[in-house]
Amino acid sequence: AQSVTQLGSHVSVSEGALVLLRCNYSSSVPPYLFWYVQYPNQGLQLLLKYTSAATLVKGINGFEAEFKKSETSFHLTKPSAHMSDAAEYFCAVSGPTGGGNKLTFGTGTQLKVEL
């Protein structure tokens, strides 16, 4: 079975500060890992994905994540937070066999950006 754990259900940062959202995974097979963002009253939008190529993955809106097998982690970062980054962020894991593998989501981290 696969699972992800997101540490911290709420994270608050100042505008311009570093954003770090934590995700650890558990998987018996090489994982594919994803970060999604959800704005209020909207669906989930893919930020970035790791599918066994480069371990440092760059996504949209200036976000990136690094796959660290030794730490079973896939933390999401952004050097400088913007007010528009305030949203809920979900880490998800799947197996390596393509779209047929269901995504298993973490419980989400609500990011608040303060002036």
Added chain:
Amino acid sequence: DAGVIQSPRHEVTEMGQEVTLRCKPISGHDYLFWYRQTMMRGLELLIYFNNNVPIDDSGMPEDRFSAKMPNASFSTLKIQPSEPRDSAVYFCASSFGWGYTFGSGTRLTVV
């Protein structure tokens, strides 16, 4: 591309009534997923289809829930009879390879 289209956006119904949620996936996508999101349980996969065939319905909570995909461009999730604990946001997503795209969801309230 219009993306994944779900209807209705909001649904309020009385306990015991039948509710039907609808989804139009992105053309060319061969997988379709139904998820439910609640504060208590987060995002849960209910069922998914490949080429219109149900592959895994182990997440469907009870026999009151059923899903169909009669063709590549349409799927429904039906709850009969509905109960207050079914209140949630229901998302449909479609994919081809790793391109999962989610719809905007249907917010269901059962009173």
